[in-house]
Amino acid sequence: MANKKIRVRYAPSPTGHLHIGNARTAIFNYLFARKNKGKFIIRIEDTDTKRNVGDGETSQLDNLKWLGLDWDESPENPGDFGPYRQSERNHIYKPLIQQLIDEGKAYESYMSEDELEAQREEQRARGVMPHYEYEFAGMTEDEKQAKIDEAKAAGIKPVIRFAVPKNKEYKWDDMVKGEVSFQSNTIGGDFVIAKVDGTPTYNFAVVVDDHMMEISHVFRGDDHVANTPKQMMIYEAFGWDHPKFGHMSLITSADSGKKLSKRDESIIQFIEQYRDLGYLPDAMFNFITLLGWSPVGEDEIYSKKEFIKMYDENRLSKSPAAFDNKKLEWINNQYVKSSDEDIVMDLALRQLVKAGNIQSNPDALTVEWCRKLINVYKQQMSYMAQINEMASVFFEDFDQVSGEALEEISNDTAPVVLKEFSELVKNIEVFDTVEILKTIKTVQKNTKIKGRQLWMPIRIAVTHEMHGPELPETIELIGRDKALKHIEQTLNQIK
RNA sequence: GACCCGUUGGUCAAGCGGUUAAGACACUGCCCUUUCACGGCAGUAACAUGGGUUCGAGUCCCAUACGGGUCACCA
Numbered sequence: 001m002a003n004k005k006i007r008v009r010y011a012p013s014p015t016g017h018l019h020i021g022n023a024r025t026a027i028f029n030y031l032f033a034r035k036n037k038g039k040f041i042i043r044i045e046d047t048d049t050k051r052n053v054g055d056g057e058t059s060q061l062d063n064l065k066w067l068g069l070d071w072d073e074s075p076e077n078p079g080d081f082g083p084y085r086q087s088e089r090n091h092i093y094k095p096l097i098q099q100l101i102d103e104g105k106a107y108e109s110y111m112s113e114d115e116l117e118a119q120r121e122e123q124r125a126r127g128v129m130p131h132y133e134y135e136f137a138g139m140t141e142d143e144k145q146a147k148i149d150e151a152k153a154a155g156i157k158p159v160i161r162f163a164v165p166k167n168k169e170y171k172w173d174d175m176v177k178g179e180v181s182f183q184s185n186t187i188g189g190d191f192v193i194a195k196v197d198g199t200p201t202y203n204f205a206v207v208v209d210d211h212m213m214e215i216s217h218v219f220r221g222d223d224h225v226a227n228t229p230k231q232m233m234i235y236e237a238f239g240w241d242h243p244k245f246g247h248m249s250l251i252t253s254a255d256s257g258k259k260l261s262k263r264d265e266s267i268i269q270f271i272e273q274y275r276d277l278g279y280l281p282d283a284m285f286n287f288i289t290l291l292g293w294s295p296v297g298e299d300e301i302y303s304k305k306e307f308i309k310m311y312d313e314n315r316l317s318k319s320p321a322a323f324d325n326k327k328l329e330w331i332n333n334q335y336v337k338s339s340d341e342d343i344v345m346d347l348a349l350r351q352l353v354k355a356g357n358i359q360s361n362p363d364a365l366t367v368e369w370c371r372k373l374i375n376v377y378k379q380q381m382s383y384m385a386q387i388n389e390m391a392s393v394f395f396e397d398f399d400q401v402s403g404e405a406l407e408e409i410s411n412d413t414a415p416v417v418l419k420e421f422s423e424l425v426k427n428i429e430v431f432d433t434v435e436i437l438k439t440i441k442t443v444q445k446n447t448k449i450k451g452r453q454l455w456m457p458i459r460i461a462v463t464h465e466m467h468g469p470e471l472p473e474t475i476e477l478i479g480r481d482k483a484l485k486h487i488e489q490t491l492n493q494i495k
Numbered sequence: 496g497a498c499c500c501g502u503u504g505g506u507c508a509a510g511c512g513g514u515u516a517a518g519a520c521a522c523u524g525c526c527c528u529u530u531c532a533c534g535g536c537a538g539u540a541a542c543a544u545g546g547g548u549u550c551g552a553g554u555c556c557c558a559u560a561c562g563g564g565u566c567a568c569c570a
Binding site: 005012013015025045046047048050051075090109113116117120122124126127128129130131159160177180181183184186187188191192194195196197199201202203205207221222223224225226229236247249250252254258259290291292294296297298299300315317318319320321322323326329330331333337343377378380390403440450451453454455456458459460466468469470471 | 497498499500501502506507508509517518519520521529530531532534535556562563564565566567568569570
């Protein structure tokens with residue numbers, strides 16, 4: 001193995017946007033490649049033209065880039081092993097399929113889909129695993145030919161099936177699961193390698209492509225385990241060595257415990273959605289990498305570079321990883337706090353505009369205001385869209401103080417504080433944090449009221465909330481006019 | 496149903512025959528503090544069950560239970 005080049009691939013089918021599970025597969029392959037100074041390749045598996053969606057491929061690549069991945073070969077930047085789309089490789093598959101037929105390792109099958117379905121139905125009813133039963137079983141050459149002629153006459157076009165070797169064991173040393181083995185008789189019978197239209201099926205195309213592209217290691221989801229013996233048979237039929245396989249546990253939903261279903265709405269599943277909500281790409285990369293893999297130390301926040309350095313495929317977990325939303329938020333918050341002010345600013349501002357709280361193309365003054373606002377909330381944000389919710393006091397109008405807040409200021413000292421404060425505020429020259437703080441201190445000196453009895457009335461009067469960020473900052477952001485107006489309202493209410 | 500695989504606190508997860516069974520998230524308490532958040536400190540809490548093997552088992556083996564994956568002319 002040491003003398004062989006390391007080449008791994010991520011091979012999405014362009015049937016939709018980048019799913020979190022696929023992103024994870026891509027990341028682990030990427031990490032493995034970069035760690036071992038190998039190549040990371042992207043191949044598009046689009047043999048099922050019916051299921052392809054128009055922007056599937058670009059969307060996949062886009063989101064991968066957003067996550068910070070880069071690759072050495074792909075449809076966009078082909079290497080020496082192209083084409084990198086399966087739909088463009090038919091001229092490669094065709095002769096290979098023919099070769100298997102010629103060698104008697106594959107054959108034409110005339111069973112219709114209806115017949116197949118009926119067969120499976122009957123098998124299910126009997127409680128056996130649904131599988132294809134050899135349609136020419138026990139026939140002489142003549143009988144067989146007669147049957148084929150009959151099918152042809154009926155207009156049935158054949159598919160090509162691979163003749164599965166009988167009573168053979170297929171086993172491999174899985175890079176994450178250890179030794180796994182299957183009996184050839186239990187894999188569902190002779191499987192289809194070419195469809196009616198002549199295009200190869202997945203199990204055939206991957207083998208050919210992985211071999212031709214000299215892929216050395218394949219990391220993929222657990223859901224491919226049962227495909228592996230089929231693929232090994234094809235490698236065997238051609239006399240090729242198969243790559244090393246590693247099957248990673250799936251991501252499960254924390255509350256159902258099942259494989260993430262695209263319909264599960266308790267979890268956001270597509271990378272694009274995280275992007276839209278203003279999550280940070282590095283944080284997402286970090287979070288996803290920790291899904292089913294763990295570093296040696298006790299820390300959990302690492303950069304991509306650090307992950308590459310310490311990546312070890314032996315630490316991939318065998319048991320499924322539950323998607324923990326709380327952890328996602330925590331990790332993202334760690335990144336928000338340590339991120340460059342400008343990055344956070346840029347992303348958060350976009351969210352403010354998107355929500356309609358700030359007009360698009362804001363002027364310099366507004367941008368400056370936003371900068372202050374965002375800094376006030378930076379410590380507690382996980383993703384940028386939260387700014388709209390967190391800072392709602394600055395965007396919404398409200399009339400009455402109520403509930404606990406009202407109780408808090410229903411006393412003799414509150415009006416005194418508020419009157420004094422509002423008088424002083426009117427005369428502040430530069431309405432900023434420093435001056436506001438000074439003013440609050442002055443109120444304290446003048447009224448001899450301090451602590452909670454001093455701060456709370458001001459906070460509640462200005463924001464109508466008991467909780468919020470630092471008061472001077474908050475007041476500065478609210479602005480003098482609005483602050484005075486709110487104080488006056490409150491005064492009227494408790495008088 | 497058959498075939499594969501898994502099972503350490505509420506969640507993720509170290510551990511690879513001898514440990515006081517790490518750490519993180521969450522939770523609770525305390526501190527910081529005008530409040531919230533951040534931060535700091537402390538705490539509750541786990542080896543699915545039953546048999547072996549062994550001087551000794553979370554770690555190895557076998558059952559059982561539970562959970563998951565796969566059984567397409569999809570990938």
